[in-house]
Amino acid sequence: MASAPPLETGGFVGLPQPPSYEEALGPQYQGPVYPPAYTKAADYPYPAQSYNQPYQPTAHSTTSPIVSVQTVYVQSGVVFGDIPVQTHCPVCAQIVVTRLEHTSGTMAWLTCVGLFIFGCIYGCCLLPFCVDGLKDVTHHCPNCNSVLGEHKRL
Numbered sequence: 001m002a003s004a005p006p007l008e009t010g011g012f013v014g015l016p017q018p019p020s021y022e023e024a025l026g027p028q029y030q031g032p033v034y035p036p037a038y039t040k041a042a043d044y045p046y047p048a049q050s051y052n053q054p055y056q057p058t059a060h061s062t063t064s065p066i067v068s069v070q071t072v073y074v075q076s077g078v079v080f081g082d083i084p085v086q087t088h089c090p091v092c093a094q095i096v097v098t099r100l101e102h103t104s105g106t107m108a109w110l111t112c113v114g115l116f117i118f119g120c121i122y123g124c125c126l127l128p129f130c131v132d133g134l135k136d137v138t139h140h141c142p143n144c145n146s147v148l149g150e151h152k153r154l
């Protein structure tokens with residue numbers, strides 16, 4: 001077997017080269033081609049159900065401060081004035097005569113301010129704090145010292 005005849009590659013040399021891609025487009029190619037504009041931006045609707053839930057404030061904010069208040073046993077039928085009264089103590093379950101404790105309340109302070117306005121500025125305005133008749137009265141049990149009632153001037 002003789003070797004294959006050589007390919008006549010030289011015959012292609014004289015042929016004109018095929019036009020390139022740019023040349024094939026020719027004058028018909030005018031400017032860049034813009035992509036299609038996104039005219040319908042509303043094709044992606046937002047989920048509306050996320051806004052349908054009304055705002056519900058939490059009602060768990062009732063954090064009442066813990067205040068230690070001495071329990072006052074107000075009994076019906078017993079009038080707590082500025083004199084000791086005989087009453088029933090619910091704590092020690094006995095009939096007791098209340099012990100009075102005078103505290104400077106609103107009446108004493110108003111009298112003090114009134115005296116200060118009218119010129120009693122040299123200690124005279126402090127006299128209401130020494131007069132039991134102007135103070136509030138608190139009734140205590142003489143046995144257990146619990147507060148059984150109060151009498152306020154104002």
Ligand SMILES: [Zn+2]
Binds near residue numbers: 089090091141144145
């Ligand atoms: Zn008592």
